[in-house]
Amino acid sequence: MSENASSAPQSRGPSDHSVREQIVEAAEEHFSHYGYEKTTVSDLAKAIGFSKAYIYKFFDSKQAIGEAICSKVLNAIVEAIEEAVAGASTPTEKFRKMFKALVTTGSDLFFNDRKLYDIAAHSAGEGWPSARAYAQHIKQMLLEIIREGRESGEFERKTPLDETVHSIFLVMHPYVNPLLLQHNLDLVEDGPVQLSSLVLRSLAP
Amino acid sequence: MSENASSAPQSRGPSDHSVREQIVEAAEEHFSHYGYEKTTVSDLAKAIGFSKAYIYKFFDSKQAIGEAICSKVLNAIVEAIEEAVAGASTPTEKFRKMFKALVTTGSDLFFNDRKLYDIAAHSAGEGWPSARAYAQHIKQMLLEIIREGRESGEFERKTPLDETVHSIFLVMHPYVNPLLLQHNLDLVEDGPVQLSSLVLRSLAP
DNA sequence: CTAGTGACTATATTGGATTATAGTCACTTC
DNA sequence: GAAGTGACTATAATCCAATATAGTCACTAG
Numbered sequence: 001m002s003e004n005a006s007s008a009p010q011s012r013g014p015s016d017h018s019v020r021e022q023i024v025e026a027a028e029e030h031f032s033h034y035g036y037e038k039t040t041v042s043d044l045a046k047a048i049g050f051s052k053a054y055i056y057k058f059f060d061s062k063q064a065i066g067e068a069i070c071s072k073v074l075n076a077i078v079e080a081i082e083e084a085v086a087g088a089s090t091p092t093e094k095f096r097k098m099f100k101a102l103v104t105t106g107s108d109l110f111f112n113d114r115k116l117y118d119i120a121a122h123s124a125g126e127g128w129p130s131a132r133a134y135a136q137h138i139k140q141m142l143l144e145i146i147r148e149g150r151e152s153g154e155f156e157r158k159t160p161l162d163e164t165v166h167s168i169f170l171v172m173h174p175y176v177n178p179l180l181l182q183h184n185l186d187l188v189e190d191g192p193v194q195l196s197s198l199v200l201r202s203l204a205p
Numbered sequence: 206m207s208e209n210a211s212s213a214p215q216s217r218g219p220s221d222h223s224v225r226e227q228i229v230e231a232a233e234e235h236f237s238h239y240g241y242e243k244t245t246v247s248d249l250a251k252a253i254g255f256s257k258a259y260i261y262k263f264f265d266s267k268q269a270i271g272e273a274i275c276s277k278v279l280n281a282i283v284e285a286i287e288e289a290v291a292g293a294s295t296p297t298e299k300f301r302k303m304f305k306a307l308v309t310t311g312s313d314l315f316f317n318d319r320k321l322y323d324i325a326a327h328s329a330g331e332g333w334p335s336a337r338a339y340a341q342h343i344k345q346m347l348l349e350i351i352r353e354g355r356e357s358g359e360f361e362r363k364t365p366l367d368e369t370v371h372s373i374f375l376v377m378h379p380y381v382n383p384l385l386l387q388h389n390l391d392l393v394e395d396g397p398v399q400l401s402s403l404v405l406r407s408l409a410p
Numbered sequence: 411c412t413a414g415t416g417a418c419t420a421t422a423t424t425g426g427a428t429t430a431t432a433g434t435c436a437c438t439t440c
Numbered sequence: 441g442a443a444g445t446g447a448c449t450a451t452a453a454t455c456c457a458a459t460a461t462a463g464t465c466a467c468t469a470g
Contacts, residue, residue, distance in 0.1 A: 019443095037453095040431060051445045053434080062432065125388075159406070167399040170392065174379050183330075183385060187375065194372040201364070202407035224413095245461060256415050258464080267462065 020058045022048040027065050028072065035115045036066055036122070067130050070123045073109070073116050074134040080105045081141065091149030092200055098141060099192040103175045107188045110181070121178040131177075138176050139169050146203075155203040168199050225263045227253040232270050233277065233321075240320045241271055241327070272335050275328045278314070278321050279339035285310045286346065296354030297405055303346060304397040308380045312393050315386070326383040336382075343381050344374050351408075360408040373404050 026047040030039040041062050045052040059065050084101035088094040110117045124131040143165045149155035174180040175192065184191065231252040235244040246267050250257040264270050289306035293299040315322045329336040348370045354360035379385040380397065389396065 041433085042431075050443095052432085053446080054444055056433065057444085060433095156406075159402075163399065163402075166395075167403040170396055170400055171376055171403065173389075173392075174385065177388075180379065180385060180388060183382075184378075187378075190371075191375055194368065195375055197364075197368075198372040198376065198404070198407050201361075202403050204409075246463085247461075255413095257462085258416080259414055261463065262414085265463095 017058065019048070019050070019054070023055060023058055023065065024068050024072075028069050031066070031069055031119060032113060032116050036119050041065075063128075066119055067123070067128055069116070070119050070128065070130040071133070073113075073120055074123075074130055074137075077102075077105045077109070078134065078137050078141075081138075085141065085145070091145050091152065091154050094145045094148075095142075095200065096193075096196045098145065099172060099175070099196045102138070102172070103181070103188055103192045106175065106178060106181050107185060110178075110185065117178060117182075121182060124177045124179040135169075135176055138172070139165065142169060142172070149203065153205065156205040164203070171195055171199055222263065224253070224255070224259070228260060228263055228270065229273050229277070232274050236271070236274055236324060237318060237321050241324050246270075268333075271324055272328070272333055274321070275324050275333065275335040276338070278318075278325055279328075279335055279342075282307070282310045282314070283339065283342050283346075286343075290346065290350070296350050296357065296359050299350045299353075300347075300405065301398075301401045303350065304377060304380070304401050307343070307377070308386070308393050308397045311380065311383060311386050312390060315383075315390065322383060322387075326387060329382045329384040340374075340381055343377070344370065347374060347377070354408065358410065361410040369408070376400055376404055 023044060026044045027039070030043055030047065034043075041055055042052045044065070045055055055065075059068075081098055081101045084097045085094050088097045109120070120131070143161075146155060146161065146165055146168070150157050150161070169176075172195075174184050228249060231249045232244070235248055235252065239248075246260055247257045249270070250260055260270075264273075286303055286306045289302045290299045293302045314325070325336070348366075351360060351366065351370055351373070355362050355366070374381075377400075379389050
């Protein structure tokens with residue numbers, strides 16, 4: 001599940017190639033140290049001991065490399081959330097933990113890996129596939145929790161499932177989207193708790 | 206109600222003075238035409254036929270003038286919302302109309318008075334008093350609607366009132382805050398409708 | 411005292427020449 | 441054919457001197 005991009009962004013050449021992995025590895029290190037902008041494609045080339053031109057045999061553009069890193073980062077968040085959810089028994093608890101883990105992991109990234117966070121924020125702002133896939137992932141997890149809750153009779157069943165999922169996702173959106181999350185860091189403590197309770201009230205049968 | 210600033214920002218000299226009003230008037234026109242940055246304090250001085258130095262007898266800084274304009278703009282939104290709410294009978298309808306008017310008016314401003322919108326967004330981003338006052342205003346209106354709904358038995362009464370208001374405000378936040386609203390313009394149609402329904406479900410007794 | 415300003419400074423902004431970078435392509439080597 | 445590159449161009453970032461702007465203050469006129 002921690003493979004590279006879901007819905008692979010622009011890339012060239014064989015998708016499993018040691019050089020591709022070397023590029024990604026070097027990019028992750030450089031982007032995280034110096035940031036996306038300050039890292040040049042030549043830097044990455046030097047780091048892995050090839051020429052810049054060779055990089056373009058594997059990636060369409062610098063942005064495509066950014067996308068790859070972004071996917072890794074966002075997939076790591078998804079995994080952290082999945083782990084948190086796994087440690088809950090009822091759908092109610094799953095939802096609470098999901099929301100909490102989402103925000104905790106996101107703001108952790110903000111504070112501890114700011115440079116990588118900025119790429120994710122940029123990705124979200126530009127609607128890159130990696131960010132879309134991430135949102136989709138979250139939505140899917142949400143769908144499953146709601147479905148389970150409906151099946152167990154814990155959640156109401158009158159509202160169409162899609163609508164329920166969609167509107168709850170809207171509530172979570174400011175915390176899912178890294179671009180928005182950074183404007184809500186002061187709400188990181190209270191927000192998810194309060195909003196979880198509100199959402200759960202709305203889900204009462 | 207359409208007076209200038211609530212909780213007057215930094216200003217000097219007499220608060221009701223024809224020159225002060227002239228400054229505000231000129232600023233509103235210039236900011237809306239050329240934007241806050243592109244307007245110089247000298248421009249405003251020229252427009253009202255005084256020297257730049259005289260402006261500083263009435264305002265602490267250029268930002269203070271921006272604050273005054275921002276207050277006017279945000280107060281106009283509040284008024285538009287109040288008008289919309291007035292045309293509803295039940296608390297449920299009031300809430301729906303409030304949320305809808307909030308987003309409609311906000312995005313109208315974005316599309317039709319972009320320059321002024323940008324000031325409001327900046328204000329929200331910097332946590333200027335005008336933006337804080339605006340948010341407080343919205344929260345107050347919300348509080349009154351919820352209270353009325355509780356009194357009429359239309360809304361549940363178990364959850365502490367403050368908590369209810371606070372969490373609903375959190376739901377609305379991305380649409381209240383101009384800085385956030387501009388990242389949510391694609392949700393302007395659906396968002397408020399879906400979220401209103403969700404919130405109202407959470408308020409069911 | 412009230413209404414108002416010109417002249418000044420320290421900081422920010424701009425233009426535009428200079429340099430750095432993304433991305434391509436014809437080419438070599440094995 | 442597969443692995444790899446140097447040399448190139450067009451665009452974007454950088455730098456820095458010249459200019460513009462925010463904000464102050466000592467001052468004048470009535």
